[in-house]
Amino acid sequence: MTVCLLAICLVCSGLLAAVYALTAEPIAAAAAAKNEAAIKEVLPETAVKIEEERTVEFEGASYAYNLAYDELGNVVGCAINVAPVGFGGPIAIKVGFDINGVIWNTKVLSQAETPGLGAKCVESSFADQFRQFNPSQKKLAVKKDGGDVDAITASTITSRAYADGLALAVKVFDAIGKTPMLLMEE
Numbered sequence: 001m002t003v004c005l006l007a008i009c010l011v012c013s014g015l016l017a018a019v020y021a022l023t024a025e026p027i028a029a030a031a032a033a034k035n036e037a038a039i040k041e042v043l044p045e046t047a048v049k050i051e052e053e054r055t056v057e058f059e060g061a062s063y064a065y066n067l068a069y070d071e072l073g074n075v076v077g078c079a080i081n082v083a084p085v086g087f088g089g090p091i092a093i094k095v096g097f098d099i100n101g102v103i104w105n106t107k108v109l110s111q112a113e114t115p116g117l118g119a120k121c122v123e124s125s126f127a128d129q130f131r132q133f134n135p136s137q138k139k140l141a142v143k144k145d146g147g148d149v150d151a152i153t154a155s156t157i158t159s160r161a162y163a164d165g166l167a168l169a170v171k172v173f174d175a176i177g178k179t180p181m182l183l184m185e186e
Contacts (some may be wrong), residue, residue: 033096034109042096042105043077046070050079058175065176075099080172081109082160084165087157088112091121095169103133103166118158126152126159130166140167 039050049070055062068077074091078097083090092109106127113119120126129150140163141147144156151159 015143023106027131038094038109039068039079039096041107042079043068044092044096044098044104045127046076048090049073056172056176058172063172065172077104078173078176080176082165082169082172084161084168086111086113086121086161087118087155088114091158091161091165092163093162093169095166097173101134101136101170103130103135103170106130106166113158114155117155118152121154121162123159126150126162133166135167135170140164141171 001087038049040047043050043150049069051067051069053064053066055064057063063080063082065080066076067075068079076099080097081092081096082095083092085091089112091111091113094107094109096104096106098104108122108127111119112122113121138148139146140149142149142151142156142159142163144151145160147163149159149163
C-alpha cells in the first residue's frame with residue numbers, strides 16, 4: 001500500500017511539474033502584456049516610449065515604476081505599482097502620473113475584494129474620480145474621513161485602501177524626484 005501511494009504521488013508530482021513547465025512561459029507573457037496595457041492606460045497619450053521597469057526604495061519597501069517619454073525623448077509621465085491592503089487582501093494598483101505629479105489615471109491589476117461590494121473598485125463609476133486628480137489641491141481620503149474621494153457604498157474599507165494606496169503612490173512619486181527628468185542624467 002505504501003509503494004502504491006508513493007508511485008501515485010510521484011506520477012502526480014511529475015504531471016504537475018510538466019504542466020507547470022508548459023504553462024509558465026505563456027502565463028508570464030500574459031502577465032507582461034497585461035502590465036504593458038495597464039501602463040499605457042494610466043499614462044498621458046503623449047507617452048510613446050515606456051522605459052524598462054525600475055525600482056525605488058521608500059520607507060523600507062521597494063516599489064516598481066516605469067518612466068514614459070514622448071517622441072522627442074522628454075519625460076511625460078511615470079507609472080507606479082502599489083498594493084494597499086483592502087478587505088480581501090492586497091489590491092494591486094498601477095497609478096499613472098503626469099510630469100507635474102497629477103494622477104493621470106489608475107488601473108487595478110488584481111484584487112480579491114467582496115464581489116458586488118469592494119470589487120466595484122475596478123468599475124469606472126469609482127475609478128474615474130481619480131482621473132486628473134491633483135493631490136496638491138485635493139485630499140486623497142474618503143469623504144467620511146474628511147477627504148475628496150467618494151467611497152463605494154457599503155465598502156469603506158476598500159475605498160480607504162484604494163485612497164491610501166494612491167496617497168502612497170504620490171509619496172513614492174515624490175521620492176522618485178517629483179520631476180523624473182532628473183533620472184535621465186544617470
